[in-house]
Amino acid sequence: MSATLQHIDEHRLEKDLGYRFRYLTEFTGFGAEDIAAIQGMAAHLAPLVPGLVDAVYVKLFGYDATKRHFVPRQFGFEGRVPSDLASLSLDDEQIQFRKAHLINYLKKLVTGAYDEKMVGYLDMVGRIHTARGGSKEIVVPLVQMNALMGWVSDALLATIMGLEIDGATKTRAVRAFNKLLWLQNDLITRHYAV
Numbered sequence: 500m501s502a503t504l505q506h507i508d509e510h511r512l513e514k515d516l517g518y519r520f521r522y523l524t525e526f527t528g529f530g531a532e533d534i535a536a537i538q539g540m541a542a543h544l545a546p547l548v549p550g551l552v553d554a555v556y557v558k559l560f561g562y563d564a565t566k567r568h569f570v571p572r573q574f575g576f577e578g579r580v581p582s583d584l585a586s587l588s589l590d591d592e593q594i595q596f597r598k599a600h601l602i603n604y605l606k607k608l609v610t611g612a613y614d615e616k617m618v619g620y621l622d623m624v625g626r627i628h629t630a631r632g633g634s635k636e637i638v639v640p641l642v643q644m645n646a647l648m649g650w651v652s653d654a655l656l657a658t659i660m661g662l663e664i665d666g667a668t669k670t671r672a673v674r675a676f677n678k679l680l681w682l683q684n685d686l687i688t689r690h691y692a693v
């Protein structure tokens with residue numbers, strides 16, 4: 500069976516976010532059914548999000564290479580910041596501030612419209628962790644972003660697998676979130692290209 504060969508403007512992929520996202524969604528097969536599956540998980544996942552976010556931060560605090568990024572003042576945070584890595588704890592106001600951002604991100608994934616605004620938001624999530632779009636003091640190396648995305652992906656998919664829902668719904672949700680997290684990962688890694 501021969502498929503029609505599509506032309507992709509590779510230069511445009513690097514310059515046009517909408518074009519890039521449309522290409523990625525078509526290539527991965529991420530579409531309306533996946534969005535419906537993701538949004539259909541909102542009621543199931545909402546009560547579990549705070550625990551998932553806490554687990555993310557416990558993981559990040561387990562390594563100096565990831566924990567160190569929470570010592571400098573986060574954009575928009577007005578409270579007290581820790582003086583060094585040793586004085587930073589999971590109970591710090593700044594960590595609560597960051598947890599609230601992660602909770603909002605996860606909520607947006609399961610409730611938001613997957614439109615141009617959402618694509619811009621997903622792209623911004625990648626950009627703010629680099630010197631190009633975030634604080635010059637908080638540049639997270641790509642290896643740390645990839646480690647985090649791998650861990651979050653596994654934790655989220657394991658959470659879905661543990662839900663008491665029918666197998667077909669579970670399978671659709673796992674596949675949809677898997678595609679979405681690969682799309683998000685692309686919109687992170689693109690900001691690390693030289």
